[in-house]
Amino acid sequence: MTVQVVIGSGDQELVTALSAQFAELTGIEVIGVETTSAEVLGVVNAEQDFDVVLVDDEIGPLSAHELVREIGMRRPHGAAVLLSAKVDEDLLTRALEAGAKGVLARQPSLEELRARVVAAAEWSRGMRRRLGTAMADDFPDGRRGRMVAVCGAKGGTGATTVAVQLALAVAAHKSVCLVDMDLQTGDIPSYLDLVHRRSIADLVGVATEITGTVLGDALFIHESGPHVLLAPAEGERAEDVTALAARQILGALRARYEVVIVDCGAFMTEGSMTAVEYADRVIMTVTPDLPALRAAKRMAQLWARLKARKEEEIYVLLTRLGRRSEIQPDFAARILNLPLTKTTIPSSFRALEKAINNGTLARVEDDGYRRAIAALGIEVGVLPVDTGGEVRAGRRAKVDT
Template identity: 50%
Template sequence: MAQRVILGIGDRTVAAALGGQFHELPDVEIVGVEGTSGELIGAVGAVPRVDVVLVHEDIGPLPALDLIRELVVRHPQLAVILVAGEATAEIFAAAMGSGARGVITDDPTLSELQSRVEQAAEWSATMRRHFQGGADVPASGRLGTLLTLCGAKGGTGTTTVAIHLAVALASADRTVCLVDLDLQTGDIPGYLDVQHRHSVADLAAAADGLDSAVVAEALFVHPAGPHLLLSPPHGEDSEEISARAVRQILTALRTRYDIVIVDAGSQATEANAMAVELADTVVVTATPDVPALRGAKRITQLWTRLQIRREQDVQVLLTRHDRRNEIQPDLARKMVGAPLMKATVPANFRALEEAANTGSPALVKNGDFRKAIGKVAAEAGLLDAPAERRGDSGAALVEFAGILPLIGIVVLLIWQTVLVGLTSMYSSHASNEAARAVAVLGYDRPDERAEVRERAVARIAGAWKDERHLRISVVDGYARVTIDSPVVLPGWRTPFGITTSARVVDETGE
């Protein structure tokens, strides 16, 4: 998709020079060149989609920095670049303070211009996805599903499961937000190789005034699909995140996403306790060893005592499962007390190692692990189609109804082949028996022919014995049996028969 750019430049010489350079760049479309601040504001509002706006420092009558502020306030998803005679540190700082996404000189190199515009357009596209995913609550009032994952102790795979669930669900056409509420030790950025200057702490500070723009600014859109709300970069910042703020944040996210997945870590805090209380489903990850299973039991009992969540309303997910483990699911179920999920995550660190080290979940190719994540998603109720997408199920049903006749034809052809094979087999048995009977009894008199037929028919089963469709003859020393082949059902016959022959060996010695 071409990057759509508007130039806000009063100096025609500069505008013509930059316009000429833009024409040399691939996938860039100049959708307007405006000479005044008023014309630029009007053009940005009138054009259906604008990715980047270049504002020259000498544009008027509104000063360039004030114009940038005005554009950013009106269009938060818009990327604005300041065009200045010199890109000094002071000019750069002033532009950033006004909301610009970068600064270029009025005589840039082609590579510099391309780099600045591509970065700004990418940021603008990211922001648009935020706003599209951050629409208002539907008229039905439907809230997205909230899943909270906690660890029985550190190292049970909570973050790994949360990330791969989010990626898998996003690839299944769900809008997904992954929230890192492991506030002191959360490291989702490390697992996904992302850097973002905003975190859950920023939303907590503005919890009383959360709107689409504020939420969108704090989230990071990962290329794999899920939107990310990261934990604070400094553990001490977690002290500023209250349970009340977490309630407001998660409620706001549930109005914007089909599924919200919370990685609550393994520490009991006010913040993740609120995530446990609000969740539709709570899953505690535990490895098949005594310390982890005891930890799962302690944390579920703690939530019960504090009236956060009843023990029977929590599910335990067994990770690093292997048939060679001393503790198998049946024993683990008895040890944890809370319900144990039928799905388990297999022990295969080698399959996850490269993805964890490079921050790329797509590198996990292990089929057993991917199937396990799918089973966890299904058992947790995350694969239920959102209301607005249920039409897809209807379309699939219509498609199935369309191919059903074809399936029926294929089945009938297979069955007909079986019937023809049975007819051939019975004809062969009957001809062999008829040849033996003719050799012993002869085939000249009517009683001999009747006896030969009786013996031949005795080798045939079912409807194939019907005299109307079975013919016996002896020609040139061969007993020939012809049986009409059934069509679909043994009682229905084709007009053609299957004939087999057997040589008559004279056993009388004459």
């Protein structure tokens, strides 16, 4: 089968040279030349088949590494190879961390070009075979699941509670996977009263070839509907979940579930930062007090400096808000200078305390709280608008094997 290649470069001289080389190689065909990162992503988002994208290090407006990351997240089985004038160990490391399947000099030899492109194409087709059935069955129109990352501005702002409640609400309508990316202190088992011996750390070694069977072994299926991927029980194993592994694991989950909700906690690791970077929507939970608001500003500025998330793309969720709270949404918005969700979560301490202590978060005895979670789900696009404000027990979702 002919290997299909897309060249992403605005350098006409480079494109001409590469096209001439490919013309000499049998079994490889250039099916398109895109001059900007936006044009490359247009091809990635379309239903057009391809095996490998060659990404010029000088492409824009997105940087080459950002473009490689986007290709991997938008098409988990898509293989990107970086073209660079200077190939060294540092560049190779950064390219692999971004998800590239190799690096080539801008003027490669014919044999180097063939070897790298064929190797990347073989990886792409292998991933397509592993993921293709699930993707075709769940999303016949080629779309992927929506991912929402929930982060705490600081500890105690309710990020885990919101993530769990949101997953329980969504499970009544869609297939959903709840991921505990609070890798050192994740506590979802306590919230859902579950015991499971497997965790996300068990997927790291097979992150490049995740199958439905492998996922089925790692996931816990909660009686209320959500499938749950836990953080490792041993906090030191958090370091095993690298940015590359997290990207691959989250990509595999998005290929199988309509919604993926990631609890990132309040402490940033490579894994949680990757979730923040690639989520469709990032929610930062904040309680109505100055320490939490200041922590939110610091967190947003950190993400912006690391180019993980622009400040205007973060949505702050006020939790534990009551009529008597000194800080109300308008005042919080002025302090933060960040977008706030229209939804706020009321203070429901007694109902939540009882539900958490009994491991029955699916049955919080507070109608106002349940309606707020449903409204949040609608606002972030994971619940249908006709939810009616009720959080019901979810259906069981099926993982393809």
